[in-house]
Amino acid sequence: MKVVDNLKNIEEKINKACEISGRDRDEIKLIAVTKYVSIERAKEALEAGICDLGENRDEGLLNKYEVLKDEPNWHYIGSMQTRKVKNVIDKISYIHSLDRISLAEEIQKRANEPINCLVQVNVSGEESKHGIDPEEALDFINGLSTLDKVNVAGLMTMAPLTDDEQLLRRCFRKLKGLQVEIQKAGLRHAPCTELSMGMSNDFTIAIEEGATMIRIGTALVGEEL
Ligand SMILES: *Cc1c(COP(=O)(O)O)cnc(C)c1O
Numbered sequence: 027m028k029v030v031d032n033l034k035n036i037e038e039k040i041n042k043a044c045e046i047s048g049r050d051r052d053e054i055k056l057i058a059v060t061k062y063v064s065i066e067r068a069k070e071a072l073e074a075g076i077c078d079l080g081e082n083r084d085e086g087l088l089n090k091y092e093v094l095k096d097e098p099n100w101h102y103i104g105s106m107q108t109r110k111v112k113n114v115i116d117k118i119s120y121i122h123s124l125d126r127i128s129l130a131e132e133i134q135k136r137a138n139e140p141i142n143c144l145v146q147v148n149v150s151g152e153e154s155k156h157g158i159d160p161e162e163a164l165d166f167i168n169g170l171s172t173l174d175k176v177n178v179a180g181l182m183t184m185a186p187l188t189d190d191e192q193l194l195r196r197c198f199r200k201l202k203g204l205q206v207e208i209q210k211a212g213l214r215h216a217p218c219t220e221l222s223m224g225m226s227n228d229f230t231i232a233i234e235e236g237a238t239m240i241r242i243g244t245a246l247v248g249e250e251l
Pocket of ligand 1: 226243244245
């Protein structure tokens with residue numbers, strides 16, 4: 027399938043989810059996750075009108091960055107090794123996977139400008155998932171207040187791989203509730219306006235529950251290389 031055709035299909039679903047939940051399409055940023063695909067396929071996504079690309083490894087990001095440069099906004103969505111921060115930090119618009127203080131400190135050390143960071147929260151409690159415990163998120167964010175290069179732009183989560191709609195809704199609602207709590211705290215370094223949640227199999231539910239960024243790989247650009 028061409029990316030434009032997939033995109034048309036996805037946009038229809040986004041619009042429908044917006045209608046159901048009384049939201050505006052402009053509130054939601056669609057990120058094409060290109061981690062499985064070639065530079066050519068990523069280019070095709072840009073030609074189809076997509077402005078945001080997501081990668082989960084520094085090699086993948088740097089390979090594509092070499093060719094595509096700053097044409098897309100780059101999103102780093104994978105778990106970030108501390109020693110890799112310096113390779114990518116000046117190239118990305120958002121890091122979606124801030125999950126420990128040592129990573130925040132490395133960002134502080136390496137970034138020239140404040141970086142938009144999303145704190146990854148493990149709302150499902152699955153052992154295999156990265157992220158801060160929901161109960162510890164506010165304390166964690168409070169602890170970042172002295173790092174002026176770390177702007178807590180929002181929260182990110184990965185829901186379990188399931189088609190249990192109620193379970194997915196509970197996860198997304200929990201992240202939304204946490205966002206409300208953090209916004210109430212009124213922290214200058216944590217405007218927390220973004221909610222990065224929703225992938226190929228659950229993005230319509232995530233939108234209904236308040237996502238402002240959805241990260242779609244398989245359904246949009248495919249997983250072939
Ligand atoms: C791979 C990945 C995605 C995209 O997953 P699909 O199911 O292919 O849409 C989204 N978010 C993260 C963090 C990922 O690693």
